[in-house]
Amino acid sequence: MESKERIALIGFMGSGKSTIGRILAKRLGKSFIDLDEEIQKESGMSIRQLFVNFGEDHFRKLETIALKKAAEMNQVVVSCGGGIVEKSENLRILNENFFVVFLDVPFEECYRRIYGDRSRPKLDTDVEQLKNLFNRRKKLYLNAADVVYKPEKETEQSTAENIARVILEFDQL
Numbered sequence: 098m099e100s101k102e103r104i105a106l107i108g109f110m111g112s113g114k115s116t117i118g119r120i121l122a123k124r125l126g127k128s129f130i131d132l133d134e135e136i137q138k139e140s141g142m143s144i145r146q147l148f149v150n151f152g153e154d155h156f157r158k159l160e161t162i163a164l165k166k167a168a169e170m171n172q173v174v175v176s177c178g179g180g181i182v183e184k185s186e187n188l189r190i191l192n193e194n195f196f197v198v199f200l201d202v203p204f205e206e207c208y209r210r211i212y213g214d215r216s217r218p219k220l221d222t223d224v225e226q227l228k229n230l231f232n233r234r235k236k237l238y239l240n241a242a243d244v245v246y247k248p249e250k251e252t253e254q255s256t257a258e259n260i261a262r263v264i265l266e267f268d269q270l
């Protein structure tokens with residue numbers, strides 16, 4: 098049976114969406130799209146430049162445009178930015194067009210991976226605020242997800258393999 102046509106990976110910054118998404122796409126024989134990369138290509142600016150020059154709202158508009166475009170593609174794995182769940186319009190697009198996988202990685206692990214990364218403007222704050230953002234968004238991720246995957250101590254390769262298996266099993270239902 099055909100595997101799900103469009104897969105979206107959601108989760109907090111540093112949860113591994115892009116790396117795992119790339120491997121997952123290969124494993125399922127689909128194309129891979131990273132929404133942040135698409136936004137940067139289209140605008141000719143880095144995410145930080147977009148935030149600094151035009152503000153977060155403008156970035157969010159571009160993000161929704163990129164998500165809509167991805168929703169029109171066939172056989173694709175999409176890695177979404179961590180803030181994709183902030184807009185109800187995005188939640189609707191995800192719900193109607195994608196099989197949504199939430200990468201459920203604890204805050205401490207995400208933070209360890211992204212700490213000091215200047216390319217992520219949402220990190221320009223203190224750890225407490227970031228933890229609040231994480232906690233608030235976690236509920237949104239859980240609500241939006243068709244499947245929640247919690248990586249244990251495993252490689253990104255085996256996370257992608259396990260997610261692929263879950264997706265293929267869902268197809269048998």
Ligand code: S3P
Binds near residue numbers: 144180
């Ligand atoms: C953001 C996450 C980033 C990127 C932008 C905003 C967020 O993507 O879209 O910096 O609001 O969490 P990653 O989750 O891929 O880091």
